[in-house]
Amino acid sequence: AQSVSQHNHHVILSEAASLELGCNYSYGGTVNLFWYVQYPGQHLQLLLKYFSGDPLVKGIKGFEAEFIKSKFSFNLRKPSVQWSDTAEYFCAAYTSGNTPLVFGKGTRLSVIA
Amino acid sequence: ETGVTQTPRHLVMGMTNKKSLKCEQHLGHNAMYWYKQSAKKPLELMFVYNFKEQTENNSVPSRFSPECPNSSHLFLHLHTLQPEDSALYLCASSPTSIRADGYTFGSGTRLTVV
Numbered sequence: 678a679q680s681v682s683q684h685n686h687h688v689i690l691s692e693a694a695s696l697e698l699g700c701n702y703s704y705g706g707t708v709n710l711f712w713y714v715q716y717p718g719q720h721l722q723l724l725l726k727y728f729s730g731d732p733l734v735k736g737i738k739g740f741e742a743e744f745i746k747s748k749f750s751f752n753l754r755k756p757s758v759q760w761s762d763t764a765e766y767f768c769a770a771y772t773s774g775n776t777p778l779v780f781g782k783g784t785r786l787s788v789i790a
Numbered sequence: 791e792t793g794v795t796q797t798p799r800h801l802v803m804g805m806t807n808k809k810s811l812k813c814e815q816h817l818g819h820n821a822m823y824w825y826k827q828s829a830k831k832p833l834e835l836m837f838v839y840n841f842k843e844q845t846e847n848n849s850v851p852s853r854f855s856p857e858c859p860n861s862s863h864l865f866l867h868l869h870t871l872q873p874e875d876s877a878l879y880l881c882a883s884s885p886t887s888i889r890a891d892g893y894t895f896g897s898g899t900r901l902t903v904v
Contacts, residue, residue, distance in 0.1 A: 681832070686830070711893075713895075719897065720792050720794075720880075720895045720896060720897040720898065721880065721882075721895040722895075723893070767833065777823060777835055777838050777846065777887060778835075778893060779832075779835070780825075780832045780833035781832055782830065782831060782832045783832070783833075
């Protein structure tokens with residue numbers, strides 16, 4: 678079955694630390710990849726997405742993600758986190774055809790001063 | 791506001807009650823979705839509607855009954871729920887279900903079954 682794995686359940690970082698959240702997917706064919714963020718008490722928001730082209734994708738708020746096809750990975754990065762980045766981050770994948778998005782379990786990021 | 795509105799924001803119901811969750815979008819989208827978000831679990835897709843037709847029922851128990859009267863409105867009717875059904879229920883919409891880009895989520899309904 679198609680699946681998305683996020684191996685880190687909870688990450689705690691100090692402000693200004695660098696961030697990398699792992700995401701792996703299990704699809705073998707063409708895949709579209711997404712990162713969503715959910716701030717406390719708010720709705721899911723799209724951070725960035727990859728469909729094709731440059732495997733390094735830049736999103737909002739200084740986030741970026743790199744698609745590495747050989748590793749089936751789409752890790753999220755940010756060079757320097759802020760307290761306001763405290764949120765839950767979800768990786769999601771979609772294959773072409775009439776299939777909806779499949780989400781990972783999410784990674785909770787806590788940024789401390 | 792995201793353009794997808796869910797009501798109510800919070801709901802507490804007994805196991806014998808009947809209630810409904812409502813989702814409304816004015817984005818001109820033709821696909822709508824119900825997801826269940828529980829702690830420490832992936833978002834679980836429950837139902838997909840594309841142009842008012844249900845295209846996916848992800849093995850959801852019959853105590854959850856969706857209804858999509860038009861492309862702008864989606865309901866989730868609840869009856870005889872169990873405590874383990876307590877979760878955040880998210881509605882989303884997209885232009886169509888063929889392409890997954892452009893999912894817009896509502897803020898969710900926090901459901902507690904007592």
